[in-house]
Every structure is written in structure tokens, then in C-alpha cells.
Amino acid sequence: MYRALFSLLLTRLDPERAHHLAMAVIRACGVRPLAPLLRAATRPDASLAVEALGMRFASPFGVAAGFDKDAVGAAGLGALGFGHVEVGTVTAVPQPGNPRPRLFRLVADRAVVNRMGFNNRGAEAAAHRLARLRRRRGRPVLGANIGKSRVTDVADATADYVHSAALLAPVADYLAVNVSSPNTPGLRTLQAVETLAPLLSAVKDAAGTTPLLVKIAPDLDDDEIAGIATLAVRVGLAGLIATNTTISREGLVSSPQAVAAAGEGGLSGAPLRERSLEVLRRVRAVVPDEFCVISVGGVDTADDVRERLRAGATLVQGYTAFLYRGPLWARQVNRGLRRTAASVDG
Template sequence: MYPLLFRTVLSRMDPESAHHAAMAVIRMLGVPPFSWAARALTRPAPELATSALGLRFESPFGVAAGFDKDVKGAAGLFALGFGHVEVGTLTAIPQPGNPRPRLFRLIPDRAVINRMGFNNHGAEAAAERLRRLRRRSRRAVLGVNIGKSRVVDVAEATADYVRSASLLAPLADYLVVNVSSPNTPGLRGLQAVETLRPLLHAVHNAAGTTPLLVKIAPDLADDEVEAVARLAVELGLAGLIATNTTISREGLATDPATVAAAGDGGLSGAPLRTRSLEVLRLVRAAVPADFCVVSVGGVETAAHVRERMDAGATLVQGYTAFLYRGPLWARQINRGLAKRG
């Protein structure tokens, strides 16, 4: 049913408009009695429960940051069977993001290019929505992903991140420092160890007892991946997320003119699968066994999730395949994981 809907309707809509339409439905699914009905259909099998970051996850599979940027659909996503929802990326200062169009489908590759630019209503507004959500339910595991405000100079990035962390960490189950989006000028330069160290140290202090993770790009060289992983352990972070989107366009099946017309931005989806798995293995080899490693990038099926866990992932996230698989995607993955046992 969903593949037909995608081919005949959704694929012809502007991608961002289609996303907003989907979010309206997801928000509705987060409200009783719709949430009760959805949970009855999608609740993960008990044997999928996973412990990480001092938390209990109903499933190891969750939604990556970027889908619910403003903490508006988390309850509905939880109702659809995801084991956790990572909201954001949120910035201390509200910002509209980059001009539209800024989201593009590469259907032959089951991929997306985005240059959204951290469009969100800011950390203070998100904090209020998180408070309301927490009052309704504590069951869903909620991660909060924070980034640099675009108007803030890179030299002042630490104070900007600390402001967001101070507002959001008390309301988050875990907090993520995003220094790896390609859509904020200068941001990826913060992944260099010499600049990342003071930033993570300051945010770690601001986060208090909330587990802190850092999210890295797939475009780092292998030795840079290993250096960031070792730094995260040294600073006492709870984990690392690998990976964000890529700026690479290699090996795409989509017509080159279509890719060129989409322009700059981060590529996500199936083409990222191989590199994301490589980075996962590099990180796992560089960190202790009890260090939380979250793998994301090119994940679409239960077999992909199992592959990541076999390679050392503690948790696995997805986003882009939601567009191609539809609202029962998490249910499909959870059932596939439970079937294998």
C-alpha cells in the first residue's frame, strides 16, 4: 500500500512539503486514543529490550536526529515502534535554515540530499515542548541533538553549545553534540581534536549527569575517526554517533544532471551504508567494550540493523529509509529482529 502511495502521490510532492504532511499524521498518532491503537500494532517484542547509557530501550532501533527537528512528533514516533527518538538538531538561537528548496530525493539511490541548515525554533522553545512531553509520558527515550547557531562565529561556538546544553540537558535522556553537519559554515572544522577538546569539555560540564555523546561525519579520514573516538573516551563521554551525512557523490545511480541540480548538502540513505559500517568498526576498535556506539547511515532493513550490532553497535538509528519504507518501517525492523532472535 505505502509503495503505491509513494510512487503515485508522495514522490510528486515537494519533499519538504511531504515531510510536513507526514509529520501532521505522526503528531496525531502521538495523542490518545490514536497512540494506544498504534502502540498495540507496533510495540516491540519484549526480548528486543536493550540497556545502554543507563537507560532501557524497548528496541535497539531508533530515529536519528533531523526527522523531528522541533520536538513536535516524538510521541507519535514512539507510538510507531521506535526504541528511541533523537530530536533536533536544536540551536541556542532560533533560525529559519537555508532557503528552499533544500531537500531533494534521489529515488534510484534510495537517498536524499539535504541542506536544511538546522532550521528550528530554538532551544528555549524546544525546552518547553520537552517539559510538556515529559509530563505526559516518561516511557519514550529521548535524545536531544544540539548544534551551533548560524549567526554565532565559530570562535564563540563553545558558549553557544553550552547555552543549549544548559537548557536542554535536564530534559533529555541523553545529549548529542553535532559538529558534523555539512550545512552550517565552519561547523565540521570543530571535529579537529584541538578544537573539539575544549568544546566537549565545556558541554560535558554543562550537561551534568545527562549522558553526552558526539556525532561525527563519515568524511573524516580513518585516523581522524580514531582520534575523535579516543578523545571522547578520554573526556568521559558516554558515547559516539557514527555517522552524519556525507558530502561525497561517488557511485550514485541517479542521473548526474539531477544530482548536480540538487547542489550542495549532505547525502543520506543507501549510498552511505558502506562507509558508515567502516566508521563503526573503526570506532568500536578504538573504544572500550562498554562505551556506547550508535550507528546510523544507510540502514533500511532488520538485516542491516543486525549487521551493525554484530559489528559492535550498541544502538542503531535510521531516517532516510522512513521516506521509502513508510510508517510501519520500525515495526518491520523490530519484527525482523525478533524473528531472528
């Protein structure tokens, strides 16, 4: 049914407008009387629970940052079966993001190109919403992804991140430092180890006891990946998220005209699958077993999630495939994971 809806209706809508319509439905899923009914139908099997970052995740599968930028749909996403929701990216200063259009589908590749530019209502507003969400029964684990405000110079980025961390750490279950989006000028330069080290140390101090992770780009080379992973352990972070979107356009099957029309921005979805998996393996090779590694990029099916877990991921996130799979995606993944576990047990 969803496939027909996507083909006949959603593909005719501007992608960002379609996303806002979907979020309205998702928000409704998070309130009574619908939320308890949905949770009863989508609740992950108890065997899928994961202990990570000092807390219990009902499923290893969650929603990556970028889907719920302002923490308005997290309760509904939890009711749909996701074990955690990483809201944001949130910035210290509210900002509208880049000019529209800024979100594009590459349907032939099951991919999306975005140059949203961290559009959000700011860290203070997100903190108020997360505080209310934390009191909700049956909520998912709530992460908050923080980025640099566009009006802040790269040289002043640390203070900007610290401001957001101080507001969000008391109300989020974990924080993630985003230095890897391609859509904020100069942001990826912060991934250089000599720049990243003092930034992460300062944000960790501001986060206090709230677990802190860092999110990296798939476009780093092997030495850079190993360097950041080693740094994250040395600074005392709780984990690392691999990976963000890519600026590469290699291997796409969409027409050159469609790719050109989408323009610049981060590519997510199926084309990122192999690179994201490779980065996961390189990170896991240099960090301790107890270090949390969240894998994201090109995740679509239960088999994809299982492959990431076997490659060393502690948790797995998805985003783009929601567009192509629809609202029952998390339930499909969780049931697929349970069927595999049951066959192994048997």
C-alpha cells in the same frame, strides 16, 4: 499500499512539503485515542530491549536527528515502534535555515540530499516541549541533538553549545553534540581534536549527569576517526554517534542531471551504508566495550540493523528509509529482529 502512495502522490510533492504532511500524521499518532492502539500493535517484543546510557531502550532501533527537528512528533514516532527519538538539531538561537528548496530525493539511490541548515525554533522552545513529553506514558527515550547557531562565530561556538546544553540537559535523556553537519559554514572545522577537546569538556560540564555523545562525519579519515573516538573516551563522554551525512557523491546510480539538480548538501540513505559501517568498526576498535556507539547511515532493513549490532553498535538509528518504507518501518524492523532472535533461540 504505502509504495503506491509514495509513487503516485508523494513523489509529485516537494520533499519538504511532503515531510511536513507526514509529520502532521505522525503527531496525530502520538495522542489519544490513536496512540494506545498503535502502541499495542507496534510495541517491540520484550526480548529486543537494550540497556544503554543508564536506561532501558525498548528496541535498539531509533530515529536519527533531523527527522523531528522541533520535538513535535516524538510521541507519535514512539507509538510507531521506535525505541528512541533524537530530536533536533536544536540551536541556541531560533533560525529559519537555508533558503528553499533545500531537500531533494534521489529515488534511484534510495537517498536524500539536504541542505536544511539547522532550521528550528531554538533550544528554549525545544526544552519546553521535551519537558511535556517526558511526562507522557509510554514515550520513547528522548535524545536532543545540539548544533551551533548560524549567527554565532566558530570562535564562540563553545558558549553557544553550552547555552543549549544547559537548557536541554534537564529535560532530555541524553544529549548529542553535532559538529559534523555539512550545512552550517565552518561547523566541521570543530571536529579537529585540538578544537573539539575544550568544547566537549565545557558541554559535558553543562550537561551534568545527562549522558553526552558526539556525532561525527563519515568523511573523516581513519586517523581522525580514531582521534575523536579516543578523545571522547578521555573526556568522559557516554558515547559517540557514527555517522552524519556525507558530502561525497561517489557510486550514485541517479543520473548526473538529477545529482546536479540536487546540488550541495549532505547525502543520506542507502549510498552511505558501507562507509557508515566501516566507520562504526573503526570506532569500536578503539573504544571500550561499555562505551555506547550509535550507528546511523544507510540503515533500511532488519538485516541492516542486525549487521550494525554484530559490528559493535549499541544502538542503531535510521532516517532516510522512513521516506521509502513508510510509517510501519519501525514495526517491520523490530519484527524482523525478533524473528531472527527466535530462530537462533530455537
